[in-house]
Amino acid sequence: MQLNCLGFPRIGRRRELKFALEKYWRGESTQTQLLAQAATLRQRHWQWQAEAGVEQVVVGDFAFYDQVLTLSATLNAIPARHRGDGPIDLDTLFRVARGRAPTGQDAPASEMTKYFNTNYHYLVPELSAGQVFSIAYEQLFDEVAEAKALGYQPKPALLGPVSYLYLSKTVGQDFDKLSLLPNLLKTYTDILERFSALGVTWVQLEEPILALELTKEWQDAITDAYEAVKTAKVKILLTSYYGSIAHHQGLVSRLPVAGLHLDLVTAPEQLPLFANALGQDQILSLGVVNGRNVWAAEVDEIAQRIGAIARDLGSRLWIGTSCSLLHSPVDLDAETKLAPALRQQLAFAKQKLDELAKVRLLLQDGDSKAAMEIIAQCTARREAKALAADNRVIARVKALTQNDYQRRSDFSVRQAVQQRKYRLPLLPTTTIGSFPQTPAIRGLRSRWRKGELNDTQYTEQLQQVTRDTINCQLKLGIDVLVHGEAERNDMVEYFGEKLEGVGFTLQGWVQSYGSRCVKPPLIYGDVSRPKAMTVDWAVFAQSLTDKPVKGMLTGPVTILHWSFAREDISRDTIATQLALAIRDEVVDLQNAGIGIIQIDEPAFREGLPLKQSDWQAYLDWAVKAFKLSAAGVVDETQIHTHMCYSEFNDTIAAIAAMDADVITIETSRSRMELLNAFEDFAYPNEIGPGVYDIHSPNIPTVAAMVQLIEKAAQKIPPRQLWVNPDCGLKTRTWAEVEPALKNMVEASRELRRRLA
Structure with a gap:
């Protein structure tokens, strides 16, 4: 044997x-x-x-x-x-x-x-x-x-x-x-x-x-x-x-x-x-x-x-x-x-x-x-x-009603309200969230964890990194900013460390691709959010500019898929618990003055069962989890989501049902081929197809990005289009990021002039 x-x-x-x-x-x-x-x-x-x-x-x-x-x-x-x-x-x-x-x-x-x-x-x-x-x-x-x-x-x-x-x-x-x-x-x-x-x-x-x-x-x-x-x-x-x-x-x-x-x-x-x-x-x-x-x-x-x-x-x-x-x-x-x-x-x-x-x-x-x-x-x-059971969390899940999963108004109503509030130009530019995690930033985090920096010193130095990140985006002319996530180690681990019922490791790394490794949280119990996780950083960043700064969150479906989740209850129950925790954070961000909030779901399609006949049951609860996380806000609050490395043709109806105001997706390596699904389906909301591949050190030219945006505009009305990279910039260097974003902004402006 x-x-x-x-x-x-x-x-x-x-x-x-x-x-x-x-x-x-x-x-x-x-x-x-x-x-x-x-x-x-x-x-x-x-x-x-x-x-x-x-x-x-x-x-x-x-x-x-x-x-x-x-x-x-x-x-x-x-x-x-x-x-x-x-x-x-x-x-x-x-x-x-x-x-x-x-x-x-x-x-x-x-x-x-x-x-x-x-x-x-x-x-x-x-x-x-x-x-x-x-x-x-x-x-x-x-x-x-x-x-x-x-x-x-x-x-x-x-x-x-x-x-x-x-x-x-x-x-x-x-x-x-x-x-x-x-x-x-x-x-x-x-x-x-x-x-x-x-x-x-x-x-x-x-x-x-x-x-x-x-x-x-x-x-x-x-x-x-x-x-x-x-x-x-x-x-x-x-x-x-x-x-x-x-x-x-x-x-x-x-x-x-x-x-x-x-x-x-x-x-x-x-x-x-x-x-x-x-x-x-x-x-x-x-x-x-x-x-x-x-x-x-x-x-x-x-x-x-x-x-x-x-x-x-x-x-x-x-x-x-x-x-x-x-x-x-x-x-x-x-x-x-x-x-x-x-x-x-x-x-x-x-x-x-x-x-x-x-x-x-x-x-x-x-x-x-x-x-x-x-x-x-x-x-x-x-x-x-x-x-390990937390009866308060279990009771909250049982008390949910259908209204908890719905935005207050349809997208067409919300879109008009948001356009009046933000007055964004045609083809608005933004990024996906993270900016370079430099050796200096990683060194700060290491020194803080070792006790060589106290909390105040650590926060002050990361605030300076955030100022520099905001100033860089202002200089480049980006329309909707991000704070850069310098305080975050990983988009899932960061939240896992702040949630009850979730543990984390020191060396629990797994390979995602190449030299890229992630350290998934361990969902061992019922999940809840004891206090705000991102509000202080979002408010600080927004205080530095009059332009909107996105609040950045990882969505419940992605946290579930990118964690090692307990096996004694169903995955849809875990997703619902996570969605309630994220919903609390979304509402707190809105109440603190953050008007645009991105709830990333790059792993949404990853959870699909391998057999298409089993898909619908998964899509039903995954869509509901996302909607639950996003539905606690007013019409003025613009909800974004991000997905990467996904084929959308077979799931486009479910993605539309998520009802995010703006979705950003990876399309650069496929040369916008992934947008065929959005053309055939007539996707109703706004969309930002990635115009350059951040997983390569190559710096895209203005002409190359103009060409990709033009291809996107053949499939989706320009009024629905945003311009952005295809993923976060965490793994790149500033020497790569600044010229690439400069070219991206110029590509958007060139097309605005043509379409004006």
């Missing part, structure tokens, strides 16, 4: 990879030094797996930016604008991700979007008609050899060929992506043969699209793909995650693979279907430890649920994580200040490996003293969790 880890976070327990990457990008270290740090991390993580009893350490989960991008390089699928004349190397990958040509000039970065319904972003492969695939990058094979040399048996993890095509985009002439499958399969076969030659026994081929509702063409592609690779001299573990694949049971059970992995955390009900159809020689890997959350697994209950099938299958059963542990923080042992009551509820990636071993122990030796101790720990943890 083997233990099966589907993947391990690569950033390191103290974000060692992040810092090594950024040092290399700044030219402060060599590639040799970067590679050495990466090897140290891989070897540590393999050692942890082996110590926990994992027989085959996972390889291929490590990436210097994104594992899908690494696969694209392996397959020789690199855009021409980033490629260069030489072989594909690590710098090639960085050019794709960060927007550079081989000459050092700007070249648009490849599009980045969410990986299914997670907060992890992948680089979208760009494929053209007649694309020729071949093995062109050696990282995967080098790491297999590295693991073998250290005495480990490696199990490569690789996105499957059909899911790779599904997640890609076509460029150039229009064509069917599936026409590329035969050539792609030849290269996958070559990869599998290379693995076999290196001594690999099992390969984890991941087909997460099986959790989607696939057309017949894509279902047939799955069949064709696994028929084509069945002759490989390695055993294939067909791997699914993030949802049930029961609707494809007949298809999957017919595939000629040596094993199947099921995610039983999201879909425990699918187990009997596949267990009954399992071939006599096939293994079944059960994902029973949650790879996407931090709560300690109820290993005694898991063992009880799968006990019967464990007895039936014996060594043909593997005990695994539900998905890659990429979505979990690395090591709970790095936490030194957690309250004991909260700590006992948690398990990070390293501890989840031990949980796999505990499940196996309970299955194989359930009457032992060690097993009894494990069961006692689980019982004590559940009893402690039951004491």
Whole structure:
């Protein structure tokens, strides 16, 4: 009965990879030094797996930016604008991700979007008609050899060929992506043969699209793909995650693979279907430890649920994580200040490996003293969790009525009132919220947390940063300002630290993309807001100018999705509790004189179930949560929201139902393609499509932004348009931000002159 880890976070327990990457990008270290740090991390993580009893350490989960991008390089699928004349190397990958040509000039970065319904972003492969695939990058094979040399048996993890095509985009002439499958399969076969030659026994081929509702063409592609690779001299573990694949049971059970992995955390009900159809020689890997959350697994209950099938299958059963542990923080042992009551509820990636071993122990030796101790720990943890209820919050949720979810007037009425109050020009300019978090700001925060600065000193210095940020925007001529959020560490963590029922960690980092890491709060109890969270900073910023300064909040749906949320009550109940807390803040901001308030919901679409037939139930409660957070204000108060990296076509009606006065969205990398949804739907409210990509260091020209605004104006009436970047500016430098915003303002003014 083997233990099966589907993947391990690569950033390191103290974000060692992040810092090594950024040092290399700044030219402060060599590639040799970067590679050495990466090897140290891989070897540590393999050692942890082996110590926990994992027989085959996972390889291929490590990436210097994104594992899908690494696969694209392996397959020789690199855009021409980033490629260069030489072989594909690590710098090639960085050019794709960060927007550079081989000459050092700007070249648009490849599009980045969410990986299914997670907060992890992948680089979208760009494929053209007649694309020729071949093995062109050696990282995967080098790491297999590295693991073998250290005495480990490696199990490569690789996105499957059909899911790779599904997640890609076509460029150039229009064509069917599936026409590329035969050539792609030849290269996958070559990869599998290379693995076999290196001594690999099992390969984890991941087909997460099986959790989607696939057309017949894509279902047939799955069949064709696994028929084509069945002759490989390695055993294939067909791997699914993030949802049930029961609707494809007949298809999957017919595939000629040596094993199947099921995610039983999201879909425990699918187990009997596949267990009954399992071939006599096939293994079944059960994902029973949650790879996407931090709560300690109820290993005694898991063992009880799968006990019967464990007895039936014996060594043909593997005990695994539900998905890659990429979505979990690395090591709970790095936490030194957690309250004991909260700590006992948690398990990070390293501890989840031990949980796999505990499940196996309970299955194989359930009457032992060690097993009894494990069961006692689980019982004590559940009893402690039951004491966390806040009856005041529970009663407030029960008392809500339909009126609590509605603005006082329709948008057309509110729009007229707001136009008279703010007198904004055509194509008003604004930014999304954050301004650069410089080393000086991070240093201030660090010194304050260490006690080297008292609260007064810290506040005074951040107030000066806020003054500078306001003055910069005034000098640039931006119409609706922001205070810059210098006091905030992260858009979710900042609020999590100020809410009851929410905890936070010191080193609970997870990767969002590239070197960007976030530290999600832990929603362990019923949520409430004991006091105002942002009002003082908003009022201070507004006192510096007569122009409107937006109050900046993170919305309830995003706080939920970007936190590690408790699992003992429904997610819609948690969202409602969060919405009430944000509503209280919105009302306090309005009463303090802040007339424009932005409630960011970048994760709104991220929460969609993978099956479209399940969407409406989610959209109903997600829309209600946002409306509840925003509906306590008068008509004059203008509510903004922001969404990024979302496809809107299928959810546009729900986004309109949120009834925000202004929505800002990411559209620059797609060259305004995402606005097709707003054109076809005739979106009724105002909208700010992002006119430049803040995730790239490139500084956009006036002409480039004028062109994008003109494209937007072809789809949406100019009177409804705002002009803004596509996301916050936190990760950029002032040297990049000021000229970019200057060009953005000039682009807006140029078009105003044309349209006047």
